[in-house]
């Protein structure tokens with residue numbers, strides 16, 4: 001990028017991007033907990049999950065605080081999930097990847113304003129995707145605020161990715177219909193139930209809105225490969241793929257209400273593909289697909305200049 005030539009060493013940009021990403025990773029941790037519970041992500045400030053004491057700012061430094069306190073709260077010694085550390089590091093690494101992609105691909109003469117806008121848009125999307133991925137792992141649903149909100153954001157900003165409105169609209173349509181038609185309609189007709197959720201279709205639509213039909217195709221392809229590998233590893237390690245705890249708890253609560261004559265609860269159970277106990281077998285395993293799609297979209301975001309051309313069917 002021209003504005004950096006001889007002025008700011010790239011390693012400074014990369015270091016700043018990593019720290020910036022870790023800081024926002026900390027915020028993603030808050031969102032992963034609060035969004036599914038319908039809580040505000042900004043208020044109240046962080047408090048200890050064990051005793052409820054307010055977390056002091058110097059105990060809330062991303063990555064460092066967790067390591068210095070060895071994963072325990074200072075106030076009462078409650079264990080803090082390693083997920084906090086992992087999500088903060090993911091924020092840092094993804095931010096670094098986006099910065100490197102920008103440094104690699106920005107044309108000479110690009111302004112700081114343009115480079116900053118490209119970085120911030122990609123970064124905002126990536127953090128929303130990381131949030132959605134961890135919510136999907138825990139609760140097996142993808143929030144519309146990420147999938148639909150992210151699609152609209154992508155449709156509004158094609159110029160940041162050297163695309164036209166037509167590319168973005170076509171990509172979104174290919175992404176949604178490409179999942180919805182064969183996988184959902186076809187699978188339901190064959191097996192009488194949903195293969196993937198509509199949330200997955202909306203996520204591939206988002207990929208298309210941001211990165212055109214090639215982005216949507218890559219997300220679906222790489223997402224499927226990664227999900228299959230992960231399912232194999234989980235089966236080898238545990239012998240079976242467990243349904244997430246929160247999904248089981250939600251269903252048990254609805255079943256209890258329905259047994260007590262609650263019509264709304266019974267309707268919710270009937271409408272939800274997760275409303276019945278999971279069947280046995282590899283094909284019926286309840287492994288959320290969203291996290292693998294989110295990973296694939298982020299891979300395309302930061303590496304598409306390197307991937308494109310190695311996959312001839314995307315030309």
Ligand SMILES: [Zn+2]
Nearest residue numbers: 048051075076
């Ligand atoms: Zn505490």
